[in-house]
Amino acid sequence: MDLFGADSSMASDAPGLGRVDIDSDWREEAPLAERMRPASLGEMVGQTALLGEEGLLQRLIRERRLMSMILWGPPGCGKTTLARLLADGVGAPMRALSAVTSGVKDIRAVVEWARHRRNMNPGEAPPVLFIDEIHRHNKAQQDQLLPHVEQGVVTMIGATTENPSFQVIAPLLSRCRVLTLKPLDVADLMTLLRRALKDRDRGVPGEISADDDALEALVGLADGDARRALNALELAASLCGEAKRVTVATVKDVAQRAHLLYDRAGEEHFNQISALHKALRGSDPQGAVYWTMRMLEAGEDPLYVARRLIRFASEDIGMADPQALPQTLAARQAFETLGSPEGDLAIVQAAVYLATAPKSNALYRAEGSARQTIRETGSLPVPLHIRNAPTGLMKAEGYGAGYKYDHDDPEHHAAGQEYLPEALRGREFYQPGTQGFEKMICERLAWWAKRRDGASSPEPEAPSKSGGDGDKEK
Numbered sequence: 001m002d003l004f005g006a007d008s009s010m011a012s013d014a015p016g017l018g019r020v021d022i023d024s025d026w027r028e029e030a031p032l033a034e035r036m037r038p039a040s041l042g043e044m045v046g047q048t049a050l051l052g053e054e055g056l057l058q059r060l061i062r063e064r065r066l067m068s069m070i071l072w073g074p075p076g077c078g079k080t081t082l083a084r085l086l087a088d089g090v091g092a093p094m095r096a097l098s099a100v101t102s103g104v105k106d107i108r109a110v111v112e113w114a115r116h117r118r119n120m121n122p123g124e125a126p127p128v129l130f131i132d133e134i135h136r137h138n139k140a141q142q143d144q145l146l147p148h149v150e151q152g153v154v155t156m157i158g159a160t161t162e163n164p165s166f167q168v169i170a171p172l173l174s175r176c177r178v179l180t181l182k183p184l185d186v187a188d189l190m191t192l193l194r195r196a197l198k199d200r201d202r203g204v205p206g207e208i209s210a211d212d213d214a215l216e217a218l219v220g221l222a223d224g225d226a227r228r229a230l231n232a233l234e235l236a237a238s239l240c241g242e243a244k245r246v247t248v249a250t251v252k253d254v255a256q257r258a259h260l261l262y263d264r265a266g267e268e269h270f271n272q273i274s275a276l277h278k279a280l281r282g283s284d285p286q287g288a289v290y291w292t293m294r295m296l297e298a299g300e301d302p303l304y305v306a307r308r309l310i311r312f313a314s315e316d317i318g319m320a321d322p323q324a325l326p327q328t329l330a331a332r333q334a335f336e337t338l339g340s341p342e343g344d345l346a347i348v349q350a351a352v353y354l355a356t357a358p359k360s361n362a363l364y365r366a367e368g369s370a371r372q373t374i375r376e377t378g379s380l381p382v383p384l385h386i387r388n389a390p391t392g393l394m395k396a397e398g399y400g401a402g403y404k405y406d407h408d409d410p411e412h413h414a415a416g417q418e419y420l421p422e423a424l425r426g427r428e429f430y431q432p433g434t435q436g437f438e439k440m441i442c443e444r445l446a447w448w449a450k451r452r453d454g455a456s457s458p459e460p461e462a463p464s465k466s467g468g469d470g471d472k473e474k
Contacts, residue, residue, distance in 0.1 A: 032234035033227040035202040045188040061089035070158040073181025076225030079159035083130045092125035099136035114154045134158030135167035142169045183224025208237045210246035217251040288355040306332040318363035320436035358436030366430035380421035
């Protein structure tokens with residue numbers, strides 16, 4: 001088959017795309033999800049905000065006009081079907097590309113076809129170019145589309161499971177209407193499954209029936225995905241044997257566990273790691289355990305989760321509990337030793353430790369403040385008294401002159417000595433909080449500051465070596 005071969009389900013030169021004529025041989029061999037693909041907008045379920053009587057898509061079809069748009073939604077919510085039905089509804093010819101397998105050459109070929117089509121049929125609706133998984137096209141491929149969409153040579157309908165604001169270039173995005181599609185709810189999926197059982201022409205063959213609780217179990221496995229629900233029903237029907245009835249036991253044979261919505265390079269990846277971070281920061285061990293296991297169960301790389309925990313230990317806990325970082329490093333090492341699933345528990349342990357530890361972002365703020373100061377002030381000279389002086393010349397130049405060796409002091413602190421460049425004297429980068437171990441650090445810093453500021457004053461009282469309540473907290 002060439003680029004625009006005889007696949008009438010995706011490439012039609014005439015209206016009628018919404019109700020595809022398929023021969024009986026194909027009908028028997030096609031998967032149930034394909035056979036049950038809605039043949040008209042009236043068969044669509046879900047997406048009521050767009051497909052209701054006053055919904056945008058219904059209005060566009062009534063007015064027989066289309067705009068370039070991007071359909072953004074999870075798998076199995078109806079993006080491809082909607083594109084086909086919209087083109088059919090306005091009488092527009094349609095060509096389809098998959099961003100996974102197509103390139104600039106394919107886009108150019110479609111544009112040439114569209115120009116030829118419009119020249120031959122001037123009164124016809126502008127041709128539709130449907131691009132499945134448009135987020136997979138790189139910048140050069142999207143740039144190739146831009147002028148033709150802008151000039152109206154083609155009406156582009158893109159489908160994506162990823163956030164278009166991250167995956168589609170801004171100029172192309174600005175010329176498209178982004179329509180957000182939702183996962184199908186329980187009622188929508190139950191409607192689809194019951195329809196597939198009743199439809200003797202396109203549905204499940206062999207007069208198969210199903211218990212309501214079995215259908216509910218199938219819906220639970222689908223996670224809002226119509227294609228997944230219908231595929232699961234088809235498999236369940238093939239396993240029910242002579243009983244010709246799908247039961248909960250049959251469904252358990254179909255899938256041992258639910259397939260979780262997750263894409264390790266997509267938006268759900270970032271949504272869930274964000275949820276984990278915020279649960280940890282909010283000191284919620286329940287949320288920490290849930291999101292850690294949610295990601296691991298969905299197939300996330302456990303070492304990625306471990307790396308994020310290591311970062312969190314310094315960014316959101318830091319010196320409030322200096323043991324947080326060793327705990328996360330130990331969890332990573334434990335996982336590398338044990339592997340999955342045994343090593344997963346070590347990652348969960350680290351997540352719970354971080355969630356229940358005292359919190360401080362003082363180190364994170366200190367890092368950012370120091371970085372910004374260095375960028376603003378450049379290469380300030382090292383004060384002479386703390387420079388190394390390994391040669392006579394350097395000593396003659398004043399290197400190391402006046403340096404006080406702290407261990408010569410009974411308190412191991414040479415009062416009055418400065419360590420920042422002169423231009424930054426008095427600048428504070430690290431300002432500890434009052435939680436956990438940092439409470440004791442505050443006491444130490446205050447004591448040292450008094451010694452520096454009042455070398456001639458009475459000796460300040462030394463801080464508690466036990467750390468007071470700060471030690472008890474962790």
